Amino acid sequence: MILEIVKYGQPVLRQKGAKVESLTPEIQKLIADMFETMEANHGVGLAAQQVGVALQVAVIDVRGAQKERPSTVELDGQPGELDAIMPLALINPVVKPVSEAKPGSEGCLSFPEIFGEISRPETVDVTALDGHGKPIRFRCGGLLARAVQHEIDHLNGILFIDRMERKMKEEIQEELDLLQADTRKKIKSKTKGS
Numbered sequence: 560m561i562l563e564i565v566k567y568g569q570p571v572l573r574q575k576g577a578k579v580e581s582l583t584p585e586i587q588k589l590i591a592d593m594f595e596t597m598e599a600n601h602g603v604g605l606a607a608q609q610v611g612v613a614l615q616v617a618v619i620d621v622r623g624a625q626k627e628r629p630s631t632v633e634l635d636g637q638p639g640e641l642d643a644i645m646p647l648a649l650i651n652p653v654v655k656p657v658s659e660a661k662p663g664s665e666g667c668l669s670f671p672e673i674f675g676e677i678s679r680p681e682t683v684d685v686t687a688l689d690g691h692g693k694p695i696r697f698r699c700g701g702l703l704a705r706a707v708q709h710e711i712d713h714l715n716g717i718l719f720i721d722r723m724e725r726k727m728k729e730e731i732q733e734e735l736d737l738l739q740a741d742t743r744k745k746i747k748s749k750t751k752g753s
Contacts, residue, residue, distance in 0.1 A: 560592045560595065561592070561595055561596050561599045562592050562593070562595075562596045562610040562611075563610070563611070564596065564600060564605075564609050564610060564668050564669060565608070565609055565610065565611050565669060565742075566669050566670070566671070566738060566741070566742045567669055567670050567718070567720075567735065567738045567739055567742060568738065568739035568740070568741070568742030568743050568746070569611070569669075569742055569746065571608050571611050571612075571613055572608050572609070572669060572713070572716070572718060573716045573718075574608060574613040574716050575613070575714070575715050575716045576606075576607055576608060576612075576613045576614045576615040576616070576714045576715070576716075577613060577614055577615065578615050578651050579614060579615055579616060579650045579651055579688070581692075582650070582688070582691070582692035586614070586616065586650075587690070589607065589610075589612060589614070589616060590616060590618060590648045590690050592610070593605050593607070593610060593616070593617075593618045593648075594618050594620070594646055594648075596610060597618055597620065597668075598620075600668050602668045603619060603620060603621045603623070603624055603702065603706050604617060604618065604619040604620075604621075604706040604707075604709060604710045605617065605618050605619075605668060605710070606710045606713030606714055607714070608713050608714065608716070609668060609669050609713060614714075615650060615651045615652070615714050616648070616649070616650055616714075617648070617649045617652065617710035617711065617713065617714060618646065618647065618648050618649070618710075619645075619646070619647045619649065619703070619706050619707065619710060620645050620646040620647065621641065621645070621702045621703050621706055622641055622642070622645050622646075624702055625641065625702075628701065628702040629701045629702065630699060630700065630701040630702045630703035630704070631682075631699060631700040631701050631703070632644060632697055632698070632699045632700075632703060633697060633698040633699070634697050639697070641703070644695070644697060647689070648689055648690030649685070649687040649688075649689070649707070649710070649711075650687055650688040650689070650690070650692070651687060651688055652685060652686070652687035652707070652710075652711050652714070653685070653686050653687065653711075654683045654684070654685050654707060654708055654711050655683060655684045655685075656680035656682075656683050657680065657682045657683060657684055657698065658680050658681045658682040658683075658700075659680065659681065660678040660679055660680050660681070661678065661679070661680075661681045662676045662677065662678045663676065663677065663678075663679065663705055664676060664677075665677045665705065665709060665719050667709070667718070667719050669718075670718075670719070670720070670735075670738065671738075672734075673731055673734055673735070673738070675719065675720070675723045675727050675728075675731065676723070676724075676727060677705075677709075677719055677722045677723060678722070679704070679705055679708050679709075679722070680704065680708070681700055681701070681704060682698060682699070682700040682704055683698070683699060683700075683704045683707060683708060684696070684697075684698050685697055685698070685699060685707055720735065
């Protein structure tokens with residue numbers, strides 16, 4: 560089922576997700592719905608907060624962007640294929656940087672048509688549970704590393720605009736204000752209607 564993606568201005572985007580204690584049928588359905596929602600919106604990653612649920616769950620699939628923005632993955636210290644782990648569900652993920660930060664372009668489904676340069680480590684180590692509740696561990700680089708860090712930020716209530724340099728954020732501030740005002744207006748009208 561395709562879920563509604565919450566936009567900037569929704570309080571849930573600022574909530575740290577609760578740790579998943581067990582992989583229930585509800586969480587498995589949430590993961591399936593998140594994959595469907597991400598695909599329908601042409602995204603490469605989606606966090607539970609973006610569909611209104613404050614949980615430590617994210618989904619990622621960067622295979623469609625491999626030509627324009629390549630990714631690398633290492634499994635057990637050996638170069639691996641993206642298909643070996645994609646599509647990827649991450650439950651209770653932890654990321655550890657293993658390289659210097661480099662700037663790169665980022666967007667976000669919760670910020671339609673808004674993009675910015677964000678500095679992030681180019682390579683990271685990731686540990687998490689996968690969509691079946693099994694432990695996974697891998698090292699990744701390129702777009703996959705950026706997507707993982709972007710989604711893990713969401714799981715901690717951090718938005719990509721929080722990582723922007725001040726000058727860049729000032730340049731898009733008007734767009735951010737309009738988006739936030741529009742979101743708050745929609746929240747208010749929903750509250751009145753219920």
